[in-house]
Amino acid sequence: MKKRYVMSGLLTLLLMAGCQQAGTTSVDSSAAGAANSTANSATSTSAAAATQTTNASTKTKYGQYAESDYDTNETGTTIQLATDSAEIDGSGATFKENTLTITQAGTYVLSGELKGQVVVKGTNKDAVHLVLKGVTITNDQGPAINVEQADKVTLTLSDGTENTVSDGSDYQLATGEDEPDATIFSKDDLTINGSGSLVVTGNYSNGIRGKDDVVIVSGTISVTAKNNAIKAKDGLSIAGGTFTLKTTEGDGLQTSNTEETDKGWLAIDGGTFTIEAGRDAVQAATALKIQTGKFTLKTADGAESSVNSEESYKGLKAGTSVQVDDGTFDINSADDGVHSNGTITIDGGQWQIATGDDGVHADTDLVLNGGQMTISKSYEGLEGSTITFNDGTFDVTADDDGVNAGGGSDTTTDTGSFGEDTFGGPGGAPGGPGGGDQADDSKEIIINGGTLLVHAEGDGLDSNGNITMTAGTVFVDGPSRGGNGSLDYNGTFDQNGGVLLATGTADMAQATSETSQQKGLAVYLDSSQDKTLQVTAGETTYSVKPTKAYQFIFVSVPEMQAANDVTLAVGGTVKETGIVTGAVTDSQKLGTYTLDNTITQVDQSGNAVSGNQMSGMGGFR
Template sequence: MKNLIKNGKIGLVLLCIAVISACSSNTTASDTSSAAATAITTTQNGTTSNVQLASIKLADLVTFDEEDSTTEWSADNSTAIALNGTSVVVDGSGATAKDGSVTITAAGTYVLSGTLSEGQVVVDVQDEGTVRLVLNGAELHDSNSAPIYIKEADKTIITLQEGTENSVTDGPTYVFADDSTDEPSAAIFSKSDLTINGTGKLTVTANYNDGISSKDDLKIMSGTIEVQAADDGIVGKDLVAVQDGKLTINAGGDGIKSTNDEDTSKGFIAIAAGTFDITAVNDGIQAETSVVIDGGTYTLVTGGGHVNADVKMGDQGPGGMGMGGNKNPESSAVTTTTETTETTATTETESTSTKGLKAGGDITVNGGSFTIDSADDAVHSNSNVSITAGDFKVTAGDDGIHADALLAIIGGTIDITKSYEGIEGGNITIAGGEIHVVASDDGVNVSGGNDETSTTGTQTQDQFTSSGSNMLTISGGYLTVDSTGDGLDSNGSITMTGGTVIANGPTNSGNGTLDYDGTFVMSGGFLVAAGSSGMAQAPGEESSQFSVSMTFTETQQAGTMVHLEDSEGNNILTFAPSKTYQTVVINSPDLQEGGSYTLYTGGTSTGSEASGLYTDGEYAGGTKVVAFDISSSVTYLNESGVTTGGNTMGGPGGGGGGRGTRPEGGAGQGTMPDGEGGSPM
């Protein structure tokens, strides 16, 4: 690899931390000197600090040489290789033909045309220099090895000639020189740097193993490339970098992957643009270290899609457990326990990783359009995830977006229509963007500890431990949550200084729309959360912005409006929850200490509706439920008015949040009604 990684590091490219005492990274100023930065506030290991998310892009990581883009050639300065069935004719220097195959031994340009029904193109160049293979209407087939085998070269460029269609096909078994080697292992296999450019088309049918593989760097500049592979589609050991192109991949393993796990500055994937249609039995795009995406259009289907996901206990509805944690990037150990009257037997099996975008290090998305249907997580990092822009449409069998460490959303549009847990991270910061989450367990889950997946019968369940120091930080953006488990769940604390949050669900009393272990301090933004009452919480009394928590005696039907107005008749809230509910929590900058307010239910509104929230227009026809004054940061209500009887609620799920007045016998008492199951996590 030659001077492809700028500033020498990639494992720390996501976060350029300006002030954070708990950070253990050794990032230097040079690591992010060329990257613009976005300042946000976040928390790691219980320490709240201002940080900067470095806007790392492909250009900060990869240098494309001039020759990577060069596609011109001339007959006078090249060697012609004519493929004639089982024979090869070479016109020029640097290559020799024998027994239906051709061996290239010198740097230069070689133009291949015709059909080779049984044979191989071998590049074996000991001297420095670039070998250019121009596929000018070439069809290559070898039934027992790689049709294109770059055995030795300083660098090889495959140019797809404009207006041509080219194909490379291997057989289901390879014959190796001896038992000590398993190379080549792909239909196009390179032991050195490989670049593909041009505007022609290349179809690769890899019946043995991988489609296109480089043991060094693999760069794709342009072209139409279709890969059908028994295992992985496109592999670059040190890196895969894509500037543009149209890639269609159907893989029995991973779609695109980079595999170097010995050097933290390598093993990454960087994509500037292009169109990607990937169907993979395993992961769609997977990097051993980091993934950086600037743009492009992506359609990813992994593991057969979300319909093939393992059944999670949280998918069963009432009693589901709202939990989160860290997941193994390659596979997860599934523990199967069989109980008998005498013994309990436990066996370990390995499940296949079927994620959409996956990285052992950071994932940075600066743009692009993503349609992901994954049997496992749609986006998964064993480190940090940063989304500064882009359009995501996600259906996931497990998490929509997962980060073991910090998950930061700064912009873009994210629509998660199916997931187990929608957005999950060790710490989560939402500073912008438009986000919609539907989850069969927790909508947004901040968690810590180790991931242990247990299986009982046909159901699996993620089990996690809480560190108690994790943080959900919301400073901007627009977030809606529809959850069967907890809506916003922090195994730590929550802070909100801006943005809009609309949460619907759960409907079972084993979970809460808001669930935190520490504190919930709200000083800005707008929040409405409607759901069950058994584990209900509100922002805490430390908040400088005021909250109202209303608990109804009876469950209200989905679509039944809740309307809150001040003494002058000004609208504070008109909201139609999408699910049945018994508790509604409202926090708005329009709520003021000493103000008088009236809450109504039912009725209609002529206003504009978005996610159940009505703005402008006129409200009419509702039933007055309660009138009240605000005298504290959290006002708890039932049909009789402001309630008395405080509750500190310590322990998991209680969180000590909102130690104001609670409805007697109502929400937030830290107990569940008889017959209710589940966990308050």
Template sequence: MKKSPAAPSAPGTRRFGVQACTYRVLPFLVTAALLTGCTAVAGAAESTGTSGTSASATAAVAVDTSTTAAEVLAANQQTHDDATDYEWDDADVVAITLDGDGASIDTETEDSPSEDTGAVTVSGSTVTITAAGTYELSGTLDDGQIVVASAGEGTVRLILNGVEVSNSTGAALVVSEADEAMIVLADGSSNSLSDTDSYAEDADANAALYSAADLTITGTGSLDVTGNGNDGITSTDGLIINSGTVTVTAVDDGIRGKDYVVVDGGTVTVTAGGDGLKSDNAEDVTRGYISLTGGTIDVTAAGDGMQAVTDVVLSGADVTVRSGGGHTATGADDVSAKGLKSGVVTVVDGGTLSVDAADDALHSDGTVRIASGEVTLAAGDDGVHADTALDIIGGSTTVTTSYEGLESTAISIGDGTVSVTASDDGLNASSGSTTTAQGGGGGMDSDGGETITITGGSTVIDAGGDGFDSNGSATMSGGTLVVNGPTNDGNGALDVNGTFTMTGGTLVAAGSAGMAVSPETGSGQTFVAISLDSVQDAGSTVQLVDGSGDVVMAFESIKDFQSVVLSSDELTDGETYTVYVGGSASGEIADGVYADGDYSAATNATTVTAGVAATGTMGGGGGGPR
């Protein structure tokens, strides 16, 4: 008798890693601008994988500062996860022993489905199961196949207890038909599946482990899957990995669940010649998503590390991804090699994420939201790229190396810590369509409607190009922003085509003097714009001293610089300050930013008046979209 999920496990009853599903079905898929108070935005997103197939999805629900990973998932199709699937009675288990080129069935098992209905048949080295029930397999098939073809209702549960199956002509394990299928990795067991090295183009089952039904993998044993001819594990419906140690090596995609891929626990390691984890249902906007709620996941992929037509949601797993050979790789421009890629929305709301990608590390054709967790990114192109909007409201986000650090039409930082290192722009608000006049400044560049909004958190930038670049406008009302900008006069620490409104927070931006830009005069919180007579060496300290001789702010640059813009609520509009270079700083309030200092041995460099705009030697501005 099957035990209720609420009942304690009794002798003869096994239970593996039950995780109750709390998702709810809603008629929409979440996407839109990730900005406070934004309105719903409907649009199309296209996702193209290494196979060349293209898919689109449309969405119509706004994402605002209250949106969590759970809320994003709630808008998607409910998974097939059911607590009752994880329990059964030993008395109902049918034992199947694989013996090299065939198999034998224990027909003495009490209440055996095979005894009553003939649900297990053996034809040569092919074992076929045709009814729901629980089957325990052990042993080896040297060149054979396990087939599940159950037309009735109920779950077909396969307990793998020391199973090794290889097949030179097709898949090793095929679920061609079932209401649901579950693979249980028995305690302490090691299991392996490997397939042919070539499939016909019209082959239905084209993975070492292939399921045409919803599939769950659970248990505490291990499973090694080798996809010699195509994918490693494929479900044309939904796929859940609940627990166990699952290792996949595949010449194309590693793990693919058409409707969804959900990892709730266990240890998952994927090495793929195509994409690592993939969900590619493009026909239903509530499907085609990847959810990572627990466990440890390590992906190495020649293509995208993870690719979803709709959403990628990380809310508790520890994830490591290397795609396309990592950020130092060159060539293969015709292959998408992004770390995490979504067609609609990517959300990080817990867990850890480490990505080393040849292309963008974190990418969405729609929106990206980082709410909590620890994110470390290395990218050959953008650290984070979102076509529509990028919102960071918590957690730790570190871009260790990139071409451009954070890029989107709308960038918003409300909380958390952000550290960006980029060879070009650090933060770049760009739609890719803004027309920019070369040189020029203060209005010669057009405002394309892009935005950067900083309301809180701590953001530190080290950029070889523009440090903080909006091809539209920018606002800062809180938090801390430190920009270690460019050393060449063709770029600026700050570059805003439209207006830069400063009403709160602490701003320090140092870099070259050629295109120096400052916030709008009279915008609410004043600033000072310092232009020095000569380039100062990295490590130099700049100290701003008021009329009473007190240090108001001090900054120690990590790069050569000639221009510095400072803003805080400690400054008084219209007041004149003395600038010293040298001495020592103390009371660090952010990376390189200090509340006090000793300028007794410093050089009196210049004086500045709060609220007087910066004037770059090349007219300011510049640095249009790439």
């Protein structure tokens, strides 16, 4: 191979003659490269977000990964950058006026420092592989790396190296143009792999942006950007890596194509993510799918933020659906912790959420199949048109409703910092009328299993339609303020199994419905209590410690089916959170109550109280 040493400016012109006399190609010559021109072109990544298995991993992934995405080969043209010059050993590249231009398919190994930019200008069939082996690229007037045309460009972060790229705050764009707009900008498919590190500073707008698909296989990537840290148009696939992303006005991870239903998706199959975002931490234009990962997410100043409610500051956000299999999530968001304009399905994971609005919000269906979730602060905790609990452990604290099927508070004009939510029907169908006392059968809370602990200042379980419970364990540490109830539904609450204890204000109190197959007991106390509650039915005792004063108790447990009465006591100490099985010492008996009906409602003395629909201590019916 021929070896060339090239410089920009006057020095380049002075050296040209000497270089030509030595038989070396001049800087303005076209770089014909037989070796690189025969390099294989990569096949474009499919746009559809279907699952696939690659040879690099036998585990099915949500992202789209081609075999070439894992290629870290470093054999090819070597380019040593030296501020305003470049030494090129090989073919396929030229250097002029502080711009390194790649014009052919192949592998290019870059090292050194450049005050200028790297431009890829091949054909739409060229697969270009750039190996970053300890580079620092700074361009004050545009992108550091600009892919104008290729089939696909792969950036490999060479093992043991740190690579830094940055742009200026003012791009020199042609009149009427608004692109490129990122420190690393690609009009075509872009892949990042390797075990080295990449530090990106986006002073103008975005840090990394691809206008087709972006694939990140591995690496340690740090991005600080004015707008979005990492943005893709059609699809963003992340197999792994370590990410530290910080933005002032944009999202941490974003996809943007809302016009094509099979694009705009975002898939994460692993990795560690620390994101501080000026807007959403993770936003998918359509579907967001997470197999696993470790996520520490903060938007704006977190749950205590005072921000513009016209903007979005969500933790995880999707336009059509959110699917989470597993992972660790620590979300501190000004807006919803997890949000979908369609459905949300959570199969597992360890969750810690603090938010200024909803903990988890789905416009249509919210399905909880597993995991351990603590929502320590929220306006409303879990919200959707339908909410289904199949398994998992959920500890929810809310300033208003804890679990809300239907949206909006029934009793207050305060709807949180971001306004009242709107909802569709199940599966995305239009919702029926809501609010008031009219039942909307498209709104429902379904409890088939799992453990749910609700601390609510508004309604505990609130459905504009119905509630159905067949199994699971639920404790509602309900409201102490008037106009709310531990249980609030406009249709029916059929309890056919499971353990349910609810405490709270007697105002607006409801028990389960007479159509339930499992017996229930509602007791209106003479005065408020703030002590541990103990419930004994048959040979089994349940104990729980409410965190707020209560004057209403509702209990329904399987043992009540065979028992003739239930004994309630208060006092003693329960160290565990939620409902525990077993008696506590030093408790005082409130009374023993005979179960005369499917749903028995009495005052503390055992006198029957008629009516179930929002009766209160001010007037039993």
